[in-house]
Amino acid sequence: xxxxxxxxxxxxxxxxxxxxxxxxxxxxxxxxxxxxxxxxxxxxxxxxxxxxxxxxxxxxxxxxxxxxxxxxxxxxxxxxxxxxxxxxxxxxxxxxxxxxxxxxxxxxxxxxxxxxxxxxxxxxxxxxxxxxxxxxxxxxxxxxxxxxxxxxxxxxxxxxxxxxxxxxxxxxxxxxxxxxxxxxxxxxxxxxxxxxxxxxxxxxxxxxxxxxxxxxxxxxxxxxxxxxxxxxxxxxxxxxxxxxxxxxxxxxxxxxxxxxxxxxxxxxxxxxxxxxxxxxxxxxxxxxxxxxxxxxxxxxxxxxxxxxxxxxxxxxxxxxxxxxxxxxxxxxxxxxxxxxxxxxxxxxxxxxxxxxxxxxxxxxxxxxxxxxxxxxxxxxxxxxxxxxxxxxxxxxxxxxxxxxxxxxxxxxxxxxxxxxxxxxxxxxxxxxxxxxxxxxxxxxxxxxxxxxxxxxxxxxxxxxxxxxxxxxxxxxxxxxxxxx
Numbered sequence: 027x028x029x030x031x032x033x034x035x036x037x038x039x040x041x042x043x044x045x046x047x048x049x050x051x052x053x054x055x056x057x058x059x060x061x062x063x064x065x066x067x068x069x070x071x072x073x074x075x076x077x078x079x080x081x082x083x084x085x086x087x088x089x090x091x092x093x094x095x096x097x098x099x100x101x102x103x104x105x106x107x108x109x110x111x112x113x114x115x116x117x118x119x120x121x122x123x124x125x126x127x128x129x130x131x132x133x134x135x136x137x138x139x140x141x142x143x144x145x146x147x148x149x150x151x152x153x154x155x156x157x158x159x160x161x162x163x164x165x166x167x168x169x170x171x172x173x174x175x176x177x178x179x180x181x182x183x184x185x186x187x188x189x190x191x192x193x194x195x196x197x198x199x200x201x202x203x204x205x206x207x208x209x210x211x212x213x214x215x216x217x218x219x220x221x222x223x224x225x226x227x228x229x230x231x232x233x234x235x236x237x238x239x240x241x242x243x244x245x246x247x248x249x250x251x252x253x254x255x256x257x258x259x260x261x262x263x264x265x266x267x268x269x270x271x272x273x274x275x276x277x278x279x280x281x282x283x284x285x286x287x288x289x290x291x292x293x294x295x296x297x298x299x300x301x302x303x304x305x306x307x308x309x310x311x312x313x314x315x316x317x318x319x320x321x322x323x324x325x326x327x328x329x330x331x332x333x334x335x336x337x338x339x340x341x342x343x344x345x346x347x348x349x350x351x352x353x354x355x356x357x358x359x360x361x362x363x364x365x366x367x368x369x370x371x372x373x374x375x376x377x378x379x380x381x382x383x384x385x386x387x388x389x390x391x392x393x394x395x396x397x398x399x400x401x402x403x404x405x406x407x408x409x410x411x412x413x414x415x416x417x418x419x420x421x422x423x424x425x426x427x428x429x430x431x432x433x434x435x436x437x438x439x440x441x442x443x444x445x446x447x448x449x450x451x452x453x454x455x456x457x458x459x460x461x462x463x464x465x466x467x468x469x470x471x472x473x474x475x476x477x478x479x480x481x482x483x484x485x486x487x488x489x490x491x492x493x494x495x496x497x498x499x500x501x502x503x504x505x506x507x508x509x510x
Contacts, residue, residue, distance in 0.1 A: 062194035063270050063277060063287035064294070065201040066355075069348040070266025071295060072204045074157060077322055077342045079259070080303060081315035087256035088247040089239045089307035095253055096303050099260030100296040103267055105462035106424045107288045108452045109431035114271045114288075115450045116434065118280035123271060123423060125363060126430035130437065137369050137501065138493035139426045142419035144360045144390070145489075146265075147353035149416040151394025152401055154350035155179055161343050164336075175398060182350045183391050186358065189380050193355055200348035207322065207341040208298045215305035215325050225330030232328070238311050247312065254472050258479065261469050263299070265420040266349070267291055268427065272356045285450040350394075357390030358383050369501055411485045418473075418486025421466050428462035435459075 084092040113126045123143055128136025159174035166174075185196045217223065218232055226232070239245065246253060270287050277283045306321045309328065315321050320342065326334035362383035365375035374386045400408040435455050438448075445451060452458050473479045 060283040060286050060290075062198055063283055064290050065198040066194065066352055067267045067270045067287065067291045068205065068294065069197045069201040070269040070352040070356075071264055072201070072208065072298065073266075073345045073349045074342060075259075075263040076208070076299065076302065077338065077345055078320050079263075080306060081310070081319075081321040081324075083256050083259050084303065084307050084310075084312050084315050084321075086248060086259075087252040088245065088312050089236075090245045091248070091253040092256055092303050092307055093300060095256035095260045096263075096299050098257050099264050100292070100300065102261065102424075102462060102465050103264045103295060104292050105458050105465070106427055107267060107270075107292050109428050109459050109462060110268060110271050111285050111288045111450045112448065112452045113427065113431055113434060114284045115281055115448075118277065118284070119363065123268070123426065124360070124367070124369075126271075126434070127426050128367065130430040130432075130434040131426075133367075133369075134494050134497040134502070135426065136367070137364070137497045138490055139423060140360050140364050140369070141493055142415070142490070143423050144357050144393075145412065146416040146419040146423075147357045147360075148390065148393035149397045149412045150353045151179075151182075151350055151357070151391075152397030152399075153413075154346045154353065155394070155398055156401060158343050158346045158350075161339055161346075164339050178347060178350070179391065179395065182347065182354055183387070185351060186354050186387055187382060187384065189382065193351065197348060197351055197355075200344055200351060203341060203344045204348065205294075205298070207338070208302050211322055211325055212298075212301040212305055214329050214331070215309050216301075218325075218329050219305070219308045223329055226328060227330065233308060233311075236308055238308055255476055255479075258469055258472050258476065260299075261424075261466070262417065262420050264295065265424075266352065267295060268423065269352055269356060271427070272359050281449045354387070354390055354394065357393065358387040361386035361389060369497075410481065414481040414485040415489045417479065418470075418482040418489075421469050421473075422486065422490070425463050425466045428459045428466065432456055432459040432463070 080092075083095070086092075087095055113130075117125050117129065119125055124136035124140035126136070127139045155175040155178050156171065158178045159171035162169065162174045163171065186193050218226065219235055221232075221234070223232060270284060270291065306315070306325060309325050310321060315324070320338050322341075323335050323338045326338065331337070361370055361374045364370035365372055365386070374383065374389065376383065376385050378384045397409070397412055400412065431452055432455075435452070439445075470483065473482050
């Protein structure tokens with residue numbers, strides 16, 4: 027896709043509040059700003075993993091272990107996001123992960139990265155719709171789950187089909203609801219452990235500050251193995267922050283908006299995740315948290331917030347819809363970008379009059395619905411394979427981003443490029459990309475040591491090998507001919 031990024035002729039340099047000019051025929055419309063990018067990334071990250079699974083995380087690693095694990099996760103996110111920043115500004119195209127890898131490493135790696143990421147979100151779509159339907163049973167027990175799945179799928183599809191701007195606005199407000207819930211937990215829960223809880227039952231005993239961090243079995247009740255498992259969970263919890271790179275091609279000023287969005291996103295994720303985990307661990311003894319109830323409900327109920335369970339049910343449904351919204355957007359742009367490179371059928375490259383890749387959008391939605399169907403009729407076979415590959419892909423895509431930045435910068439310097447001319451540059455090269463890649467690789471080694479997650483390698487590695495094999499057998503010569 028030919029989008030110029032030079033200061034003189036690029037539409038990305040337009041900073042006027044006037045509507046963006048019509049894009050050239052066949053190109054996506056640049057209609058999103060920094061606030062949209064930030065909330066899209068936040069929407070992809072803050073989901074059921076925080077609202078539902080954070081209790082399990084604390085139970086596995088203990089209070090201090092969980093906090094340390096999320097700090098490590100946030101540090102890796104920072105490393106990967108700084109790599110992403112340089113690439114997204116250099117290649118501000120939609121669905122850009124495989125573009126980074128294709129240009130900087132080789133086309134086969136780009137092809138594999140794209141299909142890994144597409145499958146990740148296609149699987150997520152099915153699980154998000156199912157979870158929403160199950161949660162709606164609290165208020166409408168007489169309505170079948172599949173009816174809610176169809177309704178929510180139609181809502182998410184419609185939002186994506188109207189325009190990128192409508193998608194960005196919807197995701198902004200979806201994410202804002204989640205952010206408010208997280209901030210409420212941090213502020214009210216922090217006040218409660220500090221001794222201020224006027225709405226709470228007078229007979230409820232609150233721990234004082236970090237009293238719960240000192241367990242009977244020490245600071246790390248399950249040892250280092252519990253922390254390792256939690257670090258892996260933290261990596262997966264932060265996946266979705268890379269959506270900024272997917273949306274870069276539809277941002278009105280990527281040179282300015284992308285770096286700013288990356289900085290803001292990393293800082294907010296650090297505060298929200300570490301802050302909420304710290305408050306939950308301080309409020310609830312680690313051996314009493316789990317998956318039977320959202321720790322957010324437990325904390326809000328203890329503080330005395332009326333209708334805490336219903337409020338959080340609404341917030342979690344919003345979180346799931348937000349993730350599904352971002353997931354469908356990401357899937358469609360990835361297919362569009364693959365087709366643009368000649369690595370997928372040309373029909374997926376087709377745009378409607380609103381500059382939406384409608385064919386790619388429909389195919390992505392069908393992929394999500396197929397994932398949903400497989401979770402019902404083949405949960406222990408097909409769906410298990412899909413979920414395992416998706417879990418593997420979360421870390422593999424980050425490794426691709428880090429490696430792409432390393433080779434991109436090396437080629438830039440080899441060709442005589444001046445570091446000062448880069449609109450955004452990854453600091454401490456090559457330390458940052460190498461450290462990011464190495465830490466992600468350590469995470470995959472940790473997966474091999476965890477019996478509950480090792481299936482991700484059993485199915486993820488063969489899937490990667492199959493993608494490379496398909497590319498070299500079917501697409502290599504077509505790519506070479508197109509570049510001559």
